[in-house]
Amino acid sequence: MRRNDDRRLALVDAAVEVLARDGARGLTFRAVDAEAGVPKGTASNYFPSRDALLDQVGTHIHVRLAPDPAQVQETLDAPRDRELVVRFMRDILRRVHADRAGYLALLELRLEATRRPELRAGFTETMRAQLEGSIAFHLDSGLPGDRTTVELLYIAMTGLIVESLTLPGVLGDEEALVSALVERAATIAAR
Incomplete structure (x- = not known):
């Protein structure tokens, strides 16, 4: 067929x-x-x-949540400073809210991976590749900060997103938190 x-x-x-x-x-x-x-x-x-379907979902979610390359290129026309990093982080938050189901499915896959080693191996590889891609983009684009800055932003944004999607209203102004997050992550990484 x-x-x-x-x-x-x-x-x-x-x-x-x-x-x-x-x-x-x-x-x-x-x-x-x-x-x-x-x-x-x-x-x-x-x-x-079902495992084959889960594997496909794990790969496809990143396609759904990925930024529009033309928009990324347009954003990169701005000066390479902390404010540009803030814009990128806010865009992540915007895309997550625009595709809430995509990110919630990603969270479900993370939880399922904790229970199923065969799923965890492939999913860990996919997530590691995504993080490495983000680090390479940040560094290659000349954005301020280093590898540790990106890893800190990744960890903090993951927590912010989980809180925002699962318990909206717990956090205050998310836009302001993103700005503070970028400022503090860059300061910590510079030490």
Whole structure:
């Protein structure tokens, strides 16, 4: 049977929505089929196992959450200072809120990876590659700070995003927190 790439992508996007809404335990082929609006059995025709589907979701989420390359290039026209780093961090927060399901599905994958070593290995590799890509982008773009700055920003932004998506209202002004975060991370890394 010839497989349709658009349908495969629709199934993976449906799996992201199911993960975000129902958690990893709710991710079944039947739930994905229903979310995608396709006949029962379609997802199982495209993915040989639930693990294969989870692997595809883990890879695709980063595509969904990635910035528009043209917008990144336009942003890089600004001076390479801390304010530019703040703009990039705020853009991350904006994209996460724009695709809330994508990030919640990413959190579900992280939790599922803690319980399943076979998923953890591949997911860790994917996340490590994403972080290394972010570090390389930061350094190659001439943004202020070093590798440690980016790692600190990664850790802090991850926490800010989790708090913002799961318990909105706990934190104060997130925009101001991002500014303070960049300032303090750069100061710590400079020591």
